[in-house]
Amino acid sequence: MAHARVLQWATMARTWWVFDAYRQCPFKSSSKIAHYLIGKHKPIYDPLSDIGDHVVVINSKYISMPNDYWRVYKYFHHTGYPGGFSETAAWRLHEVDPTKVIEKAVYFYLPKNLLRRGRMRRLHIFPEEQVPTEILTNVSDQIQQVQPVPKRLDEYTQEEIESFPKLFDWPEDFILQSGFKKAESLMSESKKAEAGGKKTETGGKKAETIQSGGKKEAPKTGSKKTENPQTGSKKTENPQTGTKKAEPQTGTKKAEPQIEKADSKKTGKKH
């Protein structure tokens, strides 16, 4: 009899699950986490009985929101007094506490009854992979992720990028360069211009036409390129004054790190 009794204990026991939230949508994963917190994965499920399991969520700092939800998705609060309304964007809340977005998502998803608070007590969220050992030793299984983890372009090797199948090569007139690549190409062109005179004149004009309406660096570099072939040599002779001569160089030097920073910010927001 003892054996049967122990089996029953195993049926009623709370098991611990781990969920890796690395680059997962918090809304999709909240439904999956709530499924285990409610206990809908057990044949003994009943809506009024408290049979849910523990869920340990790791890497909650690295969740990814769909579309531009980091900016658009808002959390509202009202104190009850006039003028007491406030709203917080998701990115702001994530900055303050990286566990809060997924916690709120699960809290909203759970059924609104007296069991909700108790179920939330069984949800353990950690921003990184570091979990206290007394919690980690309980974990017996993991919940499958809701979406495949995407791979950034800089995580691919050069061979993989080159071997990626493509039907045809775009003509050069069709390729619009922007961001870091644009700065790179400008750098290379300016170097060419510095090295040897007349060949780059047409290239410089092209760059001007492409970058019309773009940033302020473009005309400076363009003017620099057009100047150089006239003068022939780079440093010794310049038609304009010394102060103006210094400007384009410093301008380009300043511009490069700015563009890089902007790139890193963008990519940082995406994932």
Added chain:
Amino acid sequence: MVFLTSFLARRFPLPRAPDKQDNFWRKSMWLRISSKFYGRKRNCFGLAIVPGWRALRYSTRARKLKKENMKNLWEIRLNAACNEHSMEYHTFMTSLAQADIGLNRKVLTDLAIYEPRTFQSLVQFAKQRQLEVGLESSTIDSPHGIFHRGLPNKS
């Protein structure tokens, strides 16, 4: 109000006039319905009659809702039980129905809770049938500690 013996019927105080007795029995019928209500709705006829009507309406509706709710609950439980053996609920139920296995959701749920090995055998049968039909590829692992000669074939 049913009096099983005449002794009990005599103990109940009735109005003397016979024409008022009909009214008394009508009121006592509604008060019987409201006997479990909260507050003065329980004892005062004037307050009890409207919630009494509402209760009857609810009970009419609930006769249908109860069946739906129980069906939903069994489906959730069976879905969980099938997922434990990496099987889809609808595939499982369809293959059982095609094989003329006449077990309804309630019985299957009871089997999943109280006789998990029996349920696992049914899942195994469904997987075998899926293999034979060839619609879905599936893997079979026999339940632990059970010996059998083979799966039954539909004649």
